[in-house]
Amino acid sequence: MSAIPIPYDILRLIWWALLGILLIGFAVLDGYDLGTAMLLPFVGNGDAERRQVRESIEPNWEGHQVWFILGGGASFAAWPLLYAASFSGFYLAMFLVLLALIIRPVGFTFRDKLPGHRWREFWDWGLAAGGFVASLVFGVAFGNLLLGVPFGFDNELRLTYTGNFIQLLNPFGLVAGILSVLMLAMHSGAWLALKTDGDVARRAGNTARVCAILGAIVFALAGWWVAKGIDGYMITGAISHAGPSNPLAKSVTRAAGAWLANYRTWPALVAAPVIGIAGALLVALIPAARIRKLTLLASGLAVAGIIATAGIALFPFLLPSSTHPEMSLTVWDASSSQATLFIMLLATVIFLPIVLAYTAFVLRVMHGKVRLADVASRESHY
Amino acid sequence: MIDPTVVDLSRLQFALTALYHFLFVPLTLGLSLLLAIMESVYVMTGRAIWREMTKFWGILFGINFAMGVATGITMEFQFGTNWAYYAQYVGDIFGAPLAIEGLMAFFLEASFVGLFFFGWDRLPRLGHLIVTWLVAIGANLSALWILIANAWMQNPVGATFNPATMRMELSSFYELLFNPVAQAKFVHTVSAGYVTGSIFVLSVSAFYLLRGWHLALARRSMTVAASFGLASALCVVVLGDESGYTANINQKMKIAGIEAMWRTEPAPASLTLIGFPDVAAHVTRDAISIPWVLGLIATRSIDQPVEGIDDLVREGRQHIEAGLAAYRALVALRQNPNDTAAKAELDKAGDDLGYALLLRRHTDNIADAIPAQIDQAANDLIPNVPVLFWAFRFMAGLGFYFILLFATAFTLASTRRLDKTWFLRIALYSLPLPWVAAELGWIVAEYGRQPWVVEGILPTFLGASSVPVGTVIASIAGFVLFYSGLAVTDVALMLRAIRRGPLLPQTESPI
Numbered sequence: 001m002s003a004i005p006i007p008y009d010i011l012r013l014i015w016w017a018l019l020g021i022l023l024i025g026f027a028v029l030d031g032y033d034l035g036t037a038m039l040l041p042f043v044g045n046g047d048a049e050r051r052q053v054r055e056s057i058e059p060n061w062e063g064h065q066v067w068f069i070l071g072g073g074a075s076f077a078a079w080p081l082l083y084a085a086s087f088s089g090f091y092l093a094m095f096l097v098l099l100a101l102i103i104r105p106v107g108f109t110f111r112d113k114l115p116g117h118r119w120r121e122f123w124d125w126g127l128a129a130g131g132f133v134a135s136l137v138f139g140v141a142f143g144n145l146l147l148g149v150p151f152g153f154d155n156e157l158r159l160t161y162t163g164n165f166i167q168l169l170n171p172f173g174l175v176a177g178i179l180s181v182l183m184l185a186m187h188s189g190a191w192l193a194l195k196t197d198g199d200v201a202r203r204a205g206n207t208a209r210v211c212a213i214l215g216a217i218v219f220a221l222a223g224w225w226v227a228k229g230i231d232g233y234m235i236t237g238a239i240s241h242a243g244p245s246n247p248l249a250k251s252v253t254r255a256a257g258a259w260l261a262n263y264r265t266w267p268a269l270v271a272a273p274v275i276g277i278a279g280a281l282l283v284a285l286i287p288a289a290r291i292r293k294l295t296l297l298a299s300g301l302a303v304a305g306i307i308a309t310a311g312i313a314l315f316p317f318l319l320p321s322s323t324h325p326e327m328s329l330t331v332w333d334a335s336s337s338q339a340t341l342f343i344m345l346l347a348t349v350i351f352l353p354i355v356l357a358y359t360a361f362v363l364r365v366m367h368g369k370v371r372l373a374d375v376a377s378r379e380s381h382y
Numbered sequence: 383m384i385d386p387t388v389v390d391l392s393r394l395q396f397a398l399t400a401l402y403h404f405l406f407v408p409l410t411l412g413l414s415l416l417l418a419i420m421e422s423v424y425v426m427t428g429r430a431i432w433r434e435m436t437k438f439w440g441i442l443f444g445i446n447f448a449m450g451v452a453t454g455i456t457m458e459f460q461f462g463t464n465w466a467y468y469a470q471y472v473g474d475i476f477g478a479p480l481a482i483e484g485l486m487a488f489f490l491e492a493s494f495v496g497l498f499f500f501g502w503d504r505l506p507r508l509g510h511l512i513v514t515w516l517v518a519i520g521a522n523l524s525a526l527w528i529l530i531a532n533a534w535m536q537n538p539v540g541a542t543f544n545p546a547t548m549r550m551e552l553s554s555f556y557e558l559l560f561n562p563v564a565q566a567k568f569v570h571t572v573s574a575g576y577v578t579g580s581i582f583v584l585s586v587s588a589f590y591l592l593r594g595w596h597l598a599l600a601r602r603s604m605t606v607a608a609s610f611g612l613a614s615a616l617c618v619v620v621l622g623d624e625s626g627y628t629a630n631i632n633q634k635m636k637i638a639g640i641e642a643m644w645r646t647e648p649a650p651a652s653l654t655l656i657g658f659p660d661v662a663a664h665v666t667r668d669a670i671s672i673p674w675v676l677g678l679i680a681t682r683s684i685d686q687p688v689e690g691i692d693d694l695v696r697e698g699r700q701h702i703e704a705g706l707a708a709y710r711a712l713v714a715l716r717q718n719p720n721d722t723a724a725k726a727e728l729d730k731a732g733d734d735l736g737y738a739l740l741l742r743r744h745t746d747n748i749a750d751a752i753p754a755q756i757d758q759a760a761n762d763l764i765p766n767v768p769v770l771f772w773a774f775r776f777m778a779g780l781g782f783y784f785i786l787l788f789a790t791a792f793t794l795a796s797t798r799r800l801d802k803t804w805f806l807r808i809a810l811y812s813l814p815l816p817w818v819a820a821e822l823g824w825i826v827a828e829y830g831r832q833p834w835v836v837e838g839i840l841p842t843f844l845g846a847s848s849v850p851v852g853t854v855i856a857s858i859a860g861f862v863l864f865y866s867g868l869a870v871t872d873v874a875l876m877l878r879a880i881r882r883g884p885l886l887p888q889t890e891s892p893i
Contacts, residue, residue, distance in 0.1 A: 059500040062451065063493030066484055072458050073481035080473025080549075087462025087469075088847035095857050098459050099864060102452040106868060109448035113875050155716060157548045158467055160848045244546035336474045337544070337551040344478055351485040355493075362493050365504050379885075 004342045009241035009332070011341040015078045016318075016331045018348060020311045022074055026067035027307055028187070028300045029359070033061035035188025037104065037131030038181070041124050043192060043203040048376040050124055051112070055375060056195040058108055059366045063359060065101070077344050081157075081247065081334040082318045086141075089151055089161035093137050093168055100134040103127065112379075132181065139180025142310055143173040146226060146259060148233065148322035153248060162323060172225060179218045183303055186211035186283055190299040194292040198372045205292075208299065212283035219276055219306055226313065232258025233320040239332050247333045252325040259313040269312050276305030384742070389843045391854040392464040395861065397828075399456050401821050402865055406450035408820050411525060411572055412579015412614075413443045414518035417498075418511075419606060425511045435599050436514070437502075438884040439583065442876060444499060449872050451492070453865075464854065468835055468845030474551045475541045475558060476531055483527030491520025525575070526568050533564035535836050536827070537632045543732050545715050550839060563632075566624045567827075573617035574823065577784055578816040580611030581809075584791060586880055588809035591801055596883050604800055608791035615784040622781065633837060635694050635763060636830040637680055639770040642666040643690045650677025651688040656775065659767045664692060666771075691764055699760040701838075704731045705738030706756075710749050736839040743843055762833045770830050773822045780819040787812055 006014075036057050044050040076083040087094055103126050111123035147170070150163040189208025193201050226232075231254040239250045263269055279302025286295050314320075316331040335341060417436055424432035458480070461469050469477075494516045501510055534541075540557030541550045552558065584607040590600035637643075642659035643651070644666065653676040657669030680688045689697075711727035712735070718724075728735075740759040741751045751759075791809065794800050835842040 059496035060493075062496055063489065065451075066489045066492050069455065069458060069488060070481065070484035072462075073477065073484040076458075076461065076469060076473050077477030077481040080470050080477055083462050083473060083477070084466035084469040084847075087459060088464070088466035088849055091463050091847075091849050091853050092856065094459055094463050095860060098456060099860065101455050102864070102868075105448040105451040106871070109444055110871060110875060113445075113878070157470060158848060159470070244544070246547050336477070337547075339555070340474050340478055340552045343552070343555050344481060347482050347485055351482075351489075355485065355489045358490070358493055362497055365497060365501060 004338050006342055006345070007242060008338045008341075011338060011345065012241070012331050012335050014345060015074075015335060015341055016315070018345075019071070019075060019079065020308065022067060022071040023311075024304045024307050026064075026071055027184070027303050030061065030064035030067055031135075031184045031303055032188040032191040033057045033064055033104075034131040034135050035184035035186075036192060037107075037127040038135060038185060039188055039192070039204065039207060040128050040131075042128075043189075043200050043207060045199070047120065048372060049198075049200050050120075052196050052198075052200050052370050052372050052375045053192065054108065054111070054127075055370045056192060060362060061108070062105065063362060065104070068101075074344070074348075078336050078341055079318060079329075079334055080336060081245065082329050085151055085159050085161070085319055085329060088159065089149055089163070090141055090165075090168070091161075092165040093141060097134050097137050100130040100137070103130040131184075135181045135184045136177040139177035140168055140173045142180070142307075143176025143222075144168050144170075145314060145317075145319060146176075146230060146232075146310065147172055148254075148320035148325070148328070150323040151319075151321050152324035152327050155248070157246070157248075172222075172230065175218060175222050175225070179215060179222055179306070182211045182215035182218060183306055186215050186280065187296075187299045187303055190283055190292070190296045194296050195370055196372075197369050200372070208295065209284045212280040212299070212302070215302070215306075216277050216280040216284070219273075219280070219309075223273060223309070226259050227257060230259065231256055232261070232313070233317055233325060233328060234258045234261060235316070235330065239330075241332050243333065245333050245335050245337070247327050247329055250326060250330075250333065252320075252328055254325060262312050262315055272305050272308040272312055274305070275301050276309055277302075279303075279305055384843060384846065384848070385851060386843065387851050388849060388854055389846045391851065391858060392846045393842065395464060395854065395858045396460055398858075399453065399460065399861060399865075400828075401824065402869075403450070403453040403457055404820060404824060405817060406446050406453060407525070408571075408575035408578035408816065409446045409582055410443070410450045410521050411575025412577065413439060413446065413582065414514075414521045414579075415576060416579050416583060416606065416610065417443060418515045418518040419610065420603075421511050421514050425507050431598055431602065434884050435603055438599065439603070440498065441879050442582075442586075445872060445875050445879065447495060449868065452868070456861075463857075464847050464849070465835075465845045466847035468840065471549045471840055471845070472538075472541075472836055474549060475538075476534060478552070478555070479527045479531040479534070479558070483524055483531075487520050487523035487527055489520075491517055491524060494520065522572055525572050526564075529567045529571055530559065530561065530564045532827075533561045533567050534558060535834075536567075536831060537561055537563040538836050538839050541839075543728075543735055545712055545728060546719075550836075566621060569621040570618060570624070570823075573614045573621060574816070574820050576614035577611060577618055578820065580607040580614060580788070581784070581812055581816045583607035584611065584787075584809050585811075585813035588806040589880070590883070592803065592806050592810065599884055601800060604791065605795045608788055608795045612785070612788035612792045615781070615788050619778075619781045619785065622778070633831065634689050635691070635698075635765060636770070636826075638689060638691045638694055639765040639767050639830055640774045640826065641676060641688075642669075642767050642771045643676075643688065644692055645690040646687050646693045647676075647690065649681075649687045650674045650684040651680070652676060653679070657771075659771050661767055691767070695760050695763055698737065698763040699756060701734045701737040702740060702756050702759055705734035705736065706741075706748070706751060707731045708735040709738035713749055733838075736834075736836070736841070739844055740833065740841050743841070765830050765832050770826055773825045773829075777819050777822040777826065780815055780822075783812075784816070784819075 036053060040050060040053050044053040107123045107127040111120055151159055151161040153159055186208050189204045189211060192204030193208060233252055233254055236251050236253050279298045282298035283295055318329045318331060318334055320328040417439055420432055421436040424436060494513045497513045498517055501513055539561050540552060540554035542553045544551045583603050587600040587604040590596045641654055644664040652671040652673045654666060655670045655672055657666040659666045676688055677684055708728050708731035711724040714721050714724035738748055740762055741748045741755055744755040744758050745751050790805060794802060794805060831837060833841050835845040
């Protein structure tokens with residue numbers, strides 16, 4: 001494959017950004033689906049209200065989930081070392097996420113097929129547990145990225161991970177997990193306030209405001225912890241930005257405050273955490289029952305800002321190794337070949353706008369509130 | 383260093399979850415297209431019964447679709463969780479079609495499936511029909527990209543080994559995309575899905591006709607299934623034959639295993655219809671053979687031989703020795719990246735590098751392998767012959783049975799005699815058979831590829847993650863429990879939906 005028109009280092013940067021966009025796309029779109037499932041038994045009382053909650057997301061969540069599937073597929077194609085290391089290293093955590101995600105398609109489809117009260121309670125709580133576990137584990141995993149995880153390679157690049165699942169549940173990891181749960185609860189609260197009416201909308205609006213305030217506090221706390229209490233990673237010496245993807249050819253040190261280096265170098269990037277906090281505060285402050293679309297937008301921005309804050313802090317690291325820092329995976333030595341990155345970029349440039357267009361179309365067809373009165377008067381659509 | 387128990391358990395888990403996933407995929411492929419056909423008739427004729435049919439089969443489609451999506455996520459996770467070395471060694475090539483599948487196909491299917499269920503009152507007739515077609519097209523495109531990825535594991539074209547990154551890298555996307563194995567596999571697999579969808583509709587309709595329920599819906603559904611099914615069943619067999627031909631070009635051992643052909647036969651080779659493979663003695667006992675046929679299928683000629691297992695093992699031994707030279711050059715290059723002699727050696731013999739990796743099972747230090755270990759590695763190349771031999775024969779037999787079944791249905795439907803009880807009973811009891819055939823097909827395709835995960839490139843046991851045995855046992859136990867519960871629920875809900883039938887009152891009219 002000759003004459004690839006985009007230089008290798010630029011392609012790597014683009015794919016780092018695209019990975020972030022896919023993650024943010026997942027968190028913003030599927031995030032409110034996960035959060036809605038999580039809030040289902042709490043904001044909906046009785047069968048009709050519960051159905052109202054579920055129907056606010058049922059027509060769309062399946063498409064949104066593909067953001068996650070695609071995130072996995074894109075990291076496989078563009079960052080195979082990251083995909084291999086994170087999925088095998090976080091084996092049991094991934095297995096939990098998998099069960100949490102599997103319960104969604106069957107839960108939504110099966111739940112209304114039988115009338116029994118216990119049957120329906122089972123699926124409602126199953127969906128709620130799925131939403132909670134997935135939100136929590138994603139956050140915990142992200143938190144552990146900032147701490148670094150214990151893995152290394154032999155000289156044929158066979159990876160050995162020496163940690164276990166329990167070690168992921170350390171204090172900082174749990175704080176990140178709680179932040180993730182609060183963030184998605186806020187986001188789905190804003191969604192439900194817009195999409196439903198009556199008591200459900202009122203409870204959801206309150207949930208959004210409470211979670212927004214708590215989320216902003218936890219986010220600030222986590223930021224302070226990263227600045228003061230966690231050693232970041234930095235590459236020492238030269239590393240070729242266009243060299244072969246082999247993570248055994250660099251040196252790395254750990255230093256207090258190193259995760260803030262990018263913010264010191266490019267102060268404008270502070271916009272990310274500012275948007276995270278400001279979005280959450282807006283959700284909390286915008287008066288109830290007013291301009292709910294704006295609330296949803298603010299909460300989406302908060303989610304995006306919070307994720308971007310962590311991603312920027314890590315850059316150029318993708319997965320730091322706590323036991324072998326010099327073997328950490330970075331943007332410069334864990335990517336696919338230049339040819340694959342280029343072809344995948346072409347595919348993305350062609351298809352992602354089409355995806356966005358029909359996602360918008362589907363949301364528009366299903367626009368408008370899911371009203372309690374409508375739901376109560378007819379059977380489930382599935 | 384590589385724990386063989388972890389490898390075996392990871393293989394078991396992958397086999398179980400993949401076979402389970404493929405219980406739902408073929409029905410999604412076939413039923414989505416049948417829904418689109420039925421709704422097209424509705425939009426063209428305006429007759430409400432066809433809309434009702436689309437909605438009714440749509441409910442069953444929905445239950446099955448949920449299971450397909452749920453179990454499909456597992457597949458994407460497992461390449462990373464259990465096959466990390468595979469993922470890093472070939473992700474540069476294999477990851478691309480998987481990611482494009484998400485981008486181009488699964489997004490389409492998943493975004494519109496919600497509108498299929500929720501959009502009946504929100505979209506104009508034609509708009510809803512387009513949505514249904516997009517779901518069907520998405521499902522079929524999804525199969526295309528997954529099979530391009532799978533075909534690369536069978537016939538790894540367009541890739542070269544890069545010593546600097548210790549992995550395979552893409553050298554030609556065009557070759558990956560237009561892999562002849564991918565084309566043969568795609569048409570064979572999707573038409574098998576259409577057969578599955580058609581038999582499902584045929585059997586459920588036969589059940590209604592036997593009971594005298596929902597006659598208008600059942601008769602029309604049966605007619606659609608009979609004609610679509612006949613065309614599909616013919617495709618499966620004809621294109622399955624094409625798969626055999628392409629497999630013979632680079633997977634000669636798989637063909638030899640399927641045929642239990644221990645020794646090379648003079649051209650044109652005869653096809654063993656039935657017999658009893660004796661693995662210890664390398665002979666097939668009591669064989670009944672048809673002259674010429676295998677030669678025609680596998681080589682499209684009457685003058686080329688089809689190679690037997692013993693000869694292929696001898697050739698494999700030569701590949702291992704060539705691969706050893708490449709491996710030693712690789713070791714030298716790791717110590718001194720500027721060693722030009724080693725670079726030249728690796729360029730020359732690099733295609734056989736994978737064969738040297740087979741030795742890792744018998745020695746930790748490949749470079750110093752002794753001849754006895756090379757012999758052992760060469761013998762590893764023989765797949766499980768009796769399993770392939772029988773799985774293939776049952777699958778092919780079922781393929782011919784489906785043609786007969788649909789031909790009968792088609793004849794009866796065109797002469798308006800679909801209510802013959804004997805036929806309805808046969809149609810009803812044929813329900814599980816397309817699933818049996820599809821699963822056997824995958825067993826032949828994937829078990830027949832062993833010991834390779836990527837033919838000639840990477841042995842299966844090297845591809846596994848280095849994870850603790852206990853973790854894999856935990857996940858297998860979790861899958862068995864969780865999947866069994868889902869299977870029971872799925873079947874119960876399907877049966878209930880079938881017993882309930884279409885929800886709206888309907889008009890009776892003759893076909």
